[in-house]
Amino acid sequence: MQQHEFVALITPFKDKVFRLAKRLLVSTEEAEDATQEVMVKLWTKQNTLKELKSVEAMAMTMTKNYCLDQLKSKRAGNLQLVHTNYHDRQAGLQQQLEDSDSLQWVEKVMQELPEQQRMILQMREVEDYDYAEIAAILEMNETAVRVALSRARKTLRERMTQVHHYGME
Structure with missing residues (x-):
């Protein structure tokens, strides 16, 4: 698989991977790291991606698992789930x-x-x-x-x- 084919394959859901990671990890930096980690893992498995029914589902599963592993390793109680994407600028x-x-x-x-x-x-x-x-x-x-x-x-x-x-x- 060529690099441009890989990018075209993952681009539609890369933002969803980031948002799920952000939801789970809270920190933007940690979410960016998680997204990058998932993208690297997908890159290493690129030869098998075309065979999958849903690359997006696999990416989201990988994101969930990676983030939960991160949370388990940092269970200091300071990480929480929040949703910060909502702002009503017209009200x-x-x-x-x-x-x-x-x-x-x-x-x-x-x-x-x-x-x-x-x-x-x-x-x-x-x-x-x-x-x-x-x-x-x-x-x-x-x-x-x-x-x-x-x-x-x-x-x-x-x-x-x-x-x-x-x-x-």
Whole structure:
């Protein structure tokens, strides 16, 4: 495989690899390192890539595994899952403050979710993967992915309802 063929093959999903790594590792620098590491691993396996059903699924699986290995080796408790890609630049100041507060609560609630539910929520709601792709990446069946996503959404919805009602229902 020529270099330009390899680049054309990985370019469509390279940003998704970075976003998943950023979601898992938080640090931009660590996410860039993870992305580079995955791209190097893909390069070393380039002769077998054309045979794969989905190179993207393989790359996302490699990213997930690499990041989880990094997290396990750095379990100091200072790494957390956050989503920092959301900024509403058109809203007024009051709306921006409310949005920021809500986003902080969503991030807090997401941190309380089990790791698998956090990843599934990220892949489905942020990265827009379909259930089959998520199942392949996380090595689960689609039904389990749907159940975990449903539970994550339900927990998120319940907690956000409590927050917006200031804990009084």
